[in-house]
Amino acid sequence: MGEVHTGLLQNSGEVPESTCHELLNLLSGERVRVSRRPIVHAVSPDLLTGVDCRLPSASRSRIRGAGTVLSRSSITGGRVVQGSSHTRIERAGSDRRQPWSHYLARPGVVEVLGKVKARDLADGFAEEPPPDGLDLGAISARFMDVVQTSSLLDRRTPFKIARTKLRWVAEPGEPAITFTLRSDQMRTIRLVHQGEFTPGVVDLCEDLALHDWLLTSLLVIIERARIGGTSATETAVKLAPAVDHLLHLWMPMARVDDALIPFWESLDRRPGFTRQWQSMVDRVRDQLAVRTLAFLRETGGGKAQ
Amino acid sequence: MTSVNATFGEVTAERRVAATPLSHVSIELGHLYMEDFEAGPERLREQFRRVAPWAGAVRSSWQNRVPGGRARVSTCFLIDDYFSRFSTPAELVPMVLDAAAECDLTIDYLARESSCAESNGIELARLVEGRLVNDPPPDTNGSRPPVKESGWLCNGARSPQVGTVQAMGRTSPWAPPLQNAKRGHSIFVDVELWDERGGRRTWSCPFLAAVWQLLRLGLLRADGQVPLRPVPRGDGFPDDWESLPAIVQLNPAAAPFSAYTTLSVLSPRFLPVELAVRTILSQVAVDADVLRQVIARSGGEDIQLEEELVDRISYVFT
Numbered sequence: 001m002g003e004v005h006t007g008l009l010q011n012s013g014e015v016p017e018s019t020c021h022e023l024l025n026l027l028s029g030e031r032v033r034v035s036r037r038p039i040v041h042a043v044s045p046d047l048l049t050g051v052d053c054r055l056p057s058a059s060r061s062r063i064r065g066a067g068t069v070l071s072r073s074s075i076t077g078g079r080v081v082q083g084s085s086h087t088r089i090e091r092a093g094s095d096r097r098q099p100w101s102h103y104l105a106r107p108g109v110v111e112v113l114g115k116v117k118a119r120d121l122a123d124g125f126a127e128e129p130p131p132d133g134l135d136l137g138a139i140s141a142r143f144m145d146v147v148q149t150s151s152l153l154d155r156r157t158p159f160k161i162a163r164t165k166l167r168w169v170a171e172p173g174e175p176a177i178t179f180t181l182r183s184d185q186m187r188t189i190r191l192v193h194q195g196e197f198t199p200g201v202v203d204l205c206e207d208l209a210l211h212d213w214l215l216t217s218l219l220v221i222i223e224r225a226r227i228g229g230t231s232a233t234e235t236a237v238k239l240a241p242a243v244d245h246l247l248h249l250w251m252p253m254a255r256v257d258d259a260l261i262p263f264w265e266s267l268d269r270r271p272g273f274t275r276q277w278q279s280m281v282d283r284v285r286d287q288l289a290v291r292t293l294a295f296l297r298e299t300g301g302g303k304a305q
Numbered sequence: 306m307t308s309v310n311a312t313f314g315e316v317t318a319e320r321r322v323a324a325t326p327l328s329h330v331s332i333e334l335g336h337l338y339m340e341d342f343e344a345g346p347e348r349l350r351e352q353f354r355r356v357a358p359w360a361g362a363v364r365s366s367w368q369n370r371v372p373g374g375r376a377r378v379s380t381c382f383l384i385d386d387y388f389s390r391f392s393t394p395a396e397l398v399p400m401v402l403d404a405a406a407e408c409d410l411t412i413d414y415l416a417r418e419s420s421c422a423e424s425n426g427i428e429l430a431r432l433v434e435g436r437l438v439n440d441p442p443p444d445t446n447g448s449r450p451p452v453k454e455s456g457w458l459c460n461g462a463r464s465p466q467v468g469t470v471q472a473m474g475r476t477s478p479w480a481p482p483l484q485n486a487k488r489g490h491s492i493f494v495d496v497e498l499w500d501e502r503g504g505r506r507t508w509s510c511p512f513l514a515a516v517w518q519l520l521r522l523g524l525l526r527a528d529g530q531v532p533l534r535p536v537p538r539g540d541g542f543p544d545d546w547e548s549l550p551a552i553v554q555l556n557p558a559a560a561p562f563s564a565y566t567t568l569s570v571l572s573p574r575f576l577p578v579e580l581a582v583r584t585i586l587s588q589v590a591v592d593a594d595v596l597r598q599v600i601a602r603s604g605g606e607d608i609q610l611e612e613e614l615v616d617r618i619s620y621v622f623t
Contacts, residue, residue, distance in 0.1 A: 027436070029427075029526065029528060029532075030592075033319070033320060036317070037313065046593075050439055050441035052442065052445050053444055054446070066441070085447075097443075099486045100587045104588070104591075105596070105614070107590060132446060135447045135448040138449070
């Protein structure tokens, strides 16, 4: 299970790769990994956070777990920042809390002390986790904040946009994926994968979170532009940041494992992320084209006659 | 048209972790401080005489364990040049070697303690500090950043501060500290990792000893590379410590410096230090790729290594 927070990097423009390196250099002696194709994507080293607390449960049972959460920060296209945390829940061999070295030998695993039903746990996490229970959201938020509060950023964003949170649970079984918009900022994914859990599932959820954030942000920008409700110039001014900062970032499945691509594709069929994105992009471009034509008519139109 | 399987790779996107050669066991024959040196060569000989039978026992136990008796055993000796500087390599190293030889011991590698803090521009101690993942007390759910007392590390929850005034003007009574994984009763340990005076950080002896153990276990990497490799000895030994490599290989035929397991033969006066070392090492998150690498290698030799790295470290206090 995991939670990904996604937001706009607190900077006026796109940051270059070298700055990404500095922003994500969270652990000395470890390199920031960067892939440049098809879009620049930089990831911090994985870091661990120790937890010993109540775990989510739909039946509100008191389940205790101890272990570590794996987290990382990433920057895509020098523009979008993500804080992502996840952990695998496993049954402990014993009901008592082990020395800490036991848990550090299993990075990214939280062991359940006592009995637990996987379904109860997954339902509990996807619904409303208890406030005093495992808080992956807070950990992800910190991994996003560590980048956002860096002195390397000028904190002058071209537009204001809220961060989105995507909470996900993956279980083994017959492949299926359910994507739910729970509120303006909260989304959940229930994913059933064949065979063992792989880190590819985390990549998939981060990729989905990124594209969901892009869609959400573009929708908000179009809404704020009040197309048809205000002057064409004002609309164009409001739409411009989308062209400058967002439109080129749509690159679905760029880092998704081949075996997991069908999950993305099924969401792309219904509800059709790319279809909606494309229609909004067309709308933005049409609006700007209309505005350009009007502008040409106003300024240069006389000369042509 | 038939479909084509395309493969595209980017070096900067991949993680590469170098491997280091590994012995079966690394035996630390001694750790020399200024007071030992001042006590003269007889103190050294006495120590080596105590160590020799234990070193022999461990060697033969590994020989029995490994097919064909081909156990790879290396020995090392640590000299403190961090907390106090004394003598010179030219004077001291031959004296140590002679004393060991008199007890039929061969010192394969000699290391300087200051290299555990920093060497060749790599701050090993900082590297390890960055990898500390605090042992969480119960009800740590991630909602707040881990409580860290700057420069200290403990194995549980500290006592609340005594004497702080609560609402209604009552002062809070004393409450005991608690060990996280206690068995019945707590053994609470709080270790000082470093202190700073005038902007200069001094690492504590247990912290450097923890770095030393990690080096001997071959578990440290800097940018995916092995940070320190032994350098073969030259003809003589220099007159200042800086000119001596961090780890000198004295015996050209020695088995590799790093090993699956370590044994340190120490005087009982080091017991508190080693408890502190274990408290620190229990909270160091070694790179998962390096851990896998070592497990795969030992598995290839049919050696079942302990999962937890503190269990790969053993001691003889004599």
